Amino acid sequence: MPSVVSSTTAGEKHGPQTGVRYGPALTLLASLFFMWGFITVINNTLLPHLRSVFDLTYTQTTLIESVWFVAYFVASIPSAKLIERIGYQKSLVAGLLVMAAGSMGMMLAASIPSYGVTLFMLFVIASGITLLQVAANPYVVVVGSPETASSRLNLVQAMNSAGTMLAPLFGAYLILGRSKGGTSASGTVLTDAERLADAQSVILPYGLVAAALIVLAVIIARFPLPAMGTANARLPKDERKKLSLWHHRNLVFGVPAIFIYLIAEIGVANLFVNFVSRPDIANLTHEHAGRYLTILWGGMMVGRFAGSAIMQRYDAAKVLAVFSIGAFVVMMITVFASGPVAMWSLILVGLFHSIMFPTIFTLGIKGLGPLTEEGSGLLVMAIAGGALVIVQGWLADTYGLQNSFLLTAACELYVLFYALWGSKPTNALIDPAPAVAQPDSTSQ
The missing domain is CATH 1.20.1250.20 (MFS general substrate transporter like domains)
Incomplete structure (x- = not known):
């Protein structure tokens, strides 16, 4: 495929420079x-x-x-x-x-x-x-x-x-x-x-x-x-017509992975205060419950720092699989437990959610080469999944707030599927080439 050859050449010519x-x-x-x-x-x-x-x-x-x-x-x-x-x-x-x-x-x-x-x-x-x-x-x-x-x-x-x-x-x-x-x-x-x-x-x-x-x-x-x-540079129109985003499995399954993950993240954040305020969970005022929400967000920060270090040694997809299993387990505990156990299990999901968006995003654009910008646009567009938090609200009204977190648990299973199979690249053009040590000419 001509575009693959030209991209590889570009990547070789513009590789990282010593001391950059x-x-x-x-x-x-x-x-x-x-x-x-x-x-x-x-x-x-x-x-x-x-x-x-x-x-x-x-x-x-x-x-x-x-x-x-x-x-x-x-x-x-x-x-x-x-x-x-x-x-x-x-x-x-x-x-x-x-x-x-x-x-x-x-x-x-x-x-x-x-x-x-x-x-x-x-x-x-x-x-x-x-x-x-x-x-x-x-x-x-x-x-x-x-x-x-x-x-x-x-x-x-x-x-x-x-x-x-x-x-x-x-x-x-x-x-x-x-x-x-x-x-x-x-x-x-x-x-x-x-x-x-x-x-x-x-x-x-x-x-x-x-x-x-x-x-x-x-x-x-x-x-x-x-x-x-230049490995990620936009191709001329005639060469671009030979390429399709839909030939890349990691992107095709990555877009719904981002969409579904956002349903989980936003649903937990929006319903957290109401959930932990319940008499059978932690019996807190909304003000005090909000302080525990800060701990949930803090867990996401800690998880991302830890995930960054872990991925220096272990494959990103495998790390994502482990975190998704952890998220599923704590969400099931949230659904079936009560009292402080249910509250802290819901707080812990922040730690397991931490690496999901950046890791899915990275795996989703892997091997897209000159299609990176378009693939990135689709993945960011999938953040609109957060708007479907209303689905969990309907489930909470219909089947109960605690049972509504079964939707979150189902979302974690899709992320696990993506980590184990959906994230494997197909028809990879080239891994994104490292940046060169010179200013972006388009910004001058």
Whole structure:
């Protein structure tokens, strides 16, 4: 196949140079993962806040979460096309600026205040994060040795988890802690003046977020990020027609693996507080239950650091299989146990979920060569699976909250199937070539 030969040649010509250090680039990229994890989890603070400000029904409140994940579905393929046109570095800068624009739009929405404008601006922020995801994830995969790609992505994804840990504290202090609705007893009726004041409490935190994003965009625009190498370069149209994403089993089964995993992750996070607050589980207030949710996110961070180290020595697919078995076991304990045992088993699933997204992503784009950008776009689009958390909500209403976690257990089994069989590459073009030590020419 001509394209395979040309890609291999390119990879040989542009292999890693002696003495090249990728640490500074990975450190900078880790800050991106931190920021989008941080901003995503601020939503968990916004949901009760906006429900109070706009006097929303539960349907209107859950629409906020759905709009966020729908953005991944809508923006992923356009993001991949944009990366093909302007390159990775400019796309990273564009993603940060789109997020900054959405954050400033949230300040506008709070000033009006407007539920509709809020939904639109959250969609804008999520679209910017989608562009970062499509650009940054594959970049981390190919910026070094293919053998340690999963280890690298788990390492920087650990910074994403660090952001998810700190965001609830930030939101609780600067949003809930500065609002009447956030500090009043449940059921307190707010006056129109109090609702307006509460809405405006969002202005300061989102102003700080917008400023941080703009500063980071300037730094990345001026940073000499290494180029990805020509093994992953976009092919001419006539050669591209000979290739198909659907010939790669690891991608074909990887897209539903990401989709199904997100159902599990978001379902656990959204229903955690309600579950552990039950009298037969831990009998906690929502406030105290929220503190235990921080431990769950912390487990994800610890698991990613540990997974990064483990994958330096062991095959990524085998590690994924072990973690998926662990996740299945603790979810079954959650379903059939009670009291603190059920609570702590649900907390432990964060540890086992930790490596799933970055490892599935890395395995999914393995061997795609010049199709890497498009494959990355499909995998990020699959994050829209988080919007189907409503399915678990229906199961909880129909069959009981504890029984609804059987859906999560079923999701873990699909991840196990992917690790053992679905992730095996077919028709591999070439493993992504390590980046060369020169600036990305498309960003100059």
